[in-house]
Amino acid sequence: MVIGIQISDLFDLEKTIAAEIFVNRVNVWEVLPDIKSFIIKLGATLDPDLYDKRGDDVWISKSADVFSSAYIGGPCIIDHGAQVRHCAFIRGSAIVGKNAVVGNSTELKNVILFDSVQVPHYNYVGDSVLGYKAHMGAGAITSNVKSDHTLTIFTCGAQRFPTGMKKFGAIIGDHTEVGCNSVLNPATIVGRDSIIYPLSMVRGYVPSNSIYKKHGDIVARRNCDC
Secondary structure, eight states: OOOOOOHHHHOOGGGOTTGGGGTTOSSGGGGGGGHHHHHHHHHTTSOTTTEEEOSSSEEEETTOEEOTTOEEOSSEEEOTTOEEOTTOEEOSSEEEOTTOEEEETOEEEEEEEOTTOEEEESOEEEEEEEOTTOEEOTTOEEOOBOTTOOOOEEEETTEEEEOSOSBOOEEEOTTOEEOTTOEEOTTEEEOTTOEEOTTOEEOSEEOTTEEEOTTSOEEEOOOOOO
């Protein structure tokens, strides 16, 4: 079943080392089960003059800034200029894009962070994809498993699309801002250039160029040059 949301409408694929994983996908969430194997395959092709291989299947750019207190489990790629701060917990199957920031006590698991993504303060991001320059405010998280542990279903208006996956957090488009202490419920997709108000509980689909308010109202985002 096709949801009709084009990957090109969510992401600029020139802003990630992982562009190839998105090729020929029908629905964007189809990349999630393949992140681990993709990293292992891609990592083996990386230039050893530019990336250090640390342990099993962990590749870290020589220009990345990784604090000694951070935990990095494989497979993982940390790209050029990225910063992984104090006590970050990367559990594995993670791509951290160029100039991205993974902050204090932030936890990553089975994720793709495009270039310049910021998850800087006490975030949990699991089974998710964050587009170019997406930002999650302090305490914002992706909830990747339903409370009843049944398979996730993506909802778009009155339509329901079974994903076939138990674990599916969120897909967040380029330049989107997620406010502090918000929760993105399982199988949430947020379009590019959108804003999620702080303390929001988001479910389903938020279109591009929208503002999602705390009580679930969605309004069009007006351009502002101020």
